[in-house]
Amino acid sequence: MKKSLIVTMALTLSLSLAACGNNTNNGANNGNAAATNNATTNNTASADLSGSILASGSTALQPLVDQVSKEFMDKNSGVSIQVQGGGSGTGLTQVSEGQAQIGNSDVFAEEKLDSAKAAELVDHQVAVVAMAAVTNKDVGVDNLTKQQLVDIFTGKVTNWKEVGGKDEKIQIVNRPSSSGTRATFEKFALGTKTEDLEGSIQEDASGTVKKLVSETPGAIGYLALSYLDDSVTAVKYEGVDANVDNVANGTYPVWAYEHMYTKGEPDAATKAFLDYMVSEEIQNGDVVEMGYIPASKMEVKRDALGNVTK
Amino acid sequence: MKKSNDREVATPHLAEEWVGKVYTFICILFLIITIFSMVYFVASKGLSTFIVNGVNVKDLLTGLKWKPDSDTPMFGALPFIFGSFSTSILAAIIAAPLGFCAAVFMVELSPKLGRTFMQPVIELLAGIPSVVYGFVGLSVIVPLFRDLFPGQGVGIAAGSLVLAFMILPTITTIATDALASLPAGLKEGSYALGATRWQTIYRIVLPTTLPAQMTGIVLGIARAFGEALAVQMVIGNAPHIPHSLFESTSTLTSAITLSMGNTAMGSVQNNALWSLALILMLMTFVFVFIIRWLEGRKKL
Numbered sequence: 001m002k003k004s005l006i007v008t009m010a011l012t013l014s015l016s017l018a019a020c021g022n023n024t025n026n027g028a029n030n031g032n033a034a035a036t037n038n039a040t041t042n043n044t045a046s047a048d049l050s051g052s053i054l055a056s057g058s059t060a061l062q063p064l065v066d067q068v069s070k071e072f073m074d075k076n077s078g079v080s081i082q083v084q085g086g087g088s089g090t091g092l093t094q095v096s097e098g099q100a101q102i103g104n105s106d107v108f109a110e111e112k113l114d115s116a117k118a119a120e121l122v123d124h125q126v127a128v129v130a131m132a133a134v135t136n137k138d139v140g141v142d143n144l145t146k147q148q149l150v151d152i153f154t155g156k157v158t159n160w161k162e163v164g165g166k167d168e169k170i171q172i173v174n175r176p177s178s179s180g181t182r183a184t185f186e187k188f189a190l191g192t193k194t195e196d197l198e199g200s201i202q203e204d205a206s207g208t209v210k211k212l213v214s215e216t217p218g219a220i221g222y223l224a225l226s227y228l229d230d231s232v233t234a235v236k237y238e239g240v241d242a243n244v245d246n247v248a249n250g251t252y253p254v255w256a257y258e259h260m261y262t263k264g265e266p267d268a269a270t271k272a273f274l275d276y277m278v279s280e281e282i283q284n285g286d287v288v289e290m291g292y293i294p295a296s297k298m299e300v301k302r303d304a305l306g307n308v309t310k
Numbered sequence: 311m312k313k314s315n316d317r318e319v320a321t322p323h324l325a326e327e328w329v330g331k332v333y334t335f336i337c338i339l340f341l342i343i344t345i346f347s348m349v350y351f352v353a354s355k356g357l358s359t360f361i362v363n364g365v366n367v368k369d370l371l372t373g374l375k376w377k378p379d380s381d382t383p384m385f386g387a388l389p390f391i392f393g394s395f396s397t398s399i400l401a402a403i404i405a406a407p408l409g410f411c412a413a414v415f416m417v418e419l420s421p422k423l424g425r426t427f428m429q430p431v432i433e434l435l436a437g438i439p440s441v442v443y444g445f446v447g448l449s450v451i452v453p454l455f456r457d458l459f460p461g462q463g464v465g466i467a468a469g470s471l472v473l474a475f476m477i478l479p480t481i482t483t484i485a486t487d488a489l490a491s492l493p494a495g496l497k498e499g500s501y502a503l504g505a506t507r508w509q510t511i512y513r514i515v516l517p518t519t520l521p522a523q524m525t526g527i528v529l530g531i532a533r534a535f536g537e538a539l540a541v542q543m544v545i546g547n548a549p550h551i552p553h554s555l556f557e558s559t560s561t562l563t564s565a566i567t568l569s570m571g572n573t574a575m576g577s578v579q580n581n582a583l584w585s586l587a588l589i590l591m592l593m594t595f596v597f598v599f600i601i602r603w604l605e606g607r608k609k610l
Contacts, residue, residue, distance in 0.1 A: 087571020178572035202547035
């Protein structure tokens, strides 16, 4: 009696765990189901797309690609898309070596790969991400000029009272020096690369940066617009507020393209997915609701060397 | 009854023996090939920083500035080496007395309570994932240190405390085994001479089991040395040698996890991270060597 009771309990437990796991793994399950469908439907000549796509790279872009890929797979059951993170550098390496069909990146490929490899990749700019400097709520500063930001991040200014805030030591919460977000911030907000100062804190995840800035008195950091909320104060840059309209018309310069690179021209399924990403429906739907800015909304363009044209 | 005069000759089970031998041999070969390939891969990528990119070995090991992405890249890994060693050793200093006292409690003071209660607790501590430790450290320990002590809250102190909790099960388990294998006659002789319980523990048990406990402590240090995620969340990650226990610093492991995904394979920044990994791997070899030497001593 005891043995069968234990067996029943074990079965019930594993079934309920599998059921719980199912909800969060729906994406992977869909992907697997589509993959098995793929094997059997490949023989039947159909007008539907089929193929499997691996998109890996930037974690800043990952939530958007993940959500859009699920919608794409619902519409095209013959395609299976897997989205992974790993960072912009990993994404570019994998697409350049052929392990991934799409490489998600926050930076232009020329900045991470050598020019020969970068020349093989085709760039698809699917969204724009903007970032704002944020401070802890008790600091009391709502605008910082470029020079003040540079002084803070290079260590010349160490107390908030020197830039109009409370008498409090400045605590820098930075991203690692190889991060694409930091590269964008340094290039377009500061105009110069900064060193890692003694006493600065570095965290790799934007979520952790937000947590530290909101809890540490006197902290300053920078986050993508999609991360901003009430727990931190967003600071104006040169008097310009960090919002979507100011980025689109070019008055707020701290932004970067989100790239999805393919090696050469993409195959049919990948091309259809990329076309779907830049379609009106997604650009004005998912892109906006997840905190990015549609590439089509931008009134200014920027190339790999940083030249801005209207 | 006719008995056969031929003795039964044992039929040689050649096929079975061969199958067994070949199968075991293949498994061992697979294991050895995997380990050698991993060592070779890390070594080749780590050494390519010096061979292909022309970085000086001495500069890497003793340099103080780590700026791989600046216009004049500098690769000085001394802050990371210092951070790794200081957090691991400090974690062992915190955890060793705790582990020993827990072991004494489990073996000497109340074995029954120890077996039913303390043992599962220790095993639970060992089973908690390291990212949970890091998150709890970031949410609880760092604000606590920021309020209690002058400084940023992050730093070697927070890192060592988190690591101490992580290596406590290792140290306790080995200390318990060491105490349990002590011959009973030793303690009884001590009591017969009139020593109190605490005197026996302090003067007889501790010195006798010290070699075995050192094994546990070195094993704990090795584990703390290799811990990446939990440390990265509470240590601040500024690539500098700190001036206090509560200032942001970095370790070899946190430097790798922080920048790994942002670098592209083949670039000098990536190769520099592989060099840090090579240093970590060499330190692991050193720790294993030390542990085997300690075990081999086996006196008393």
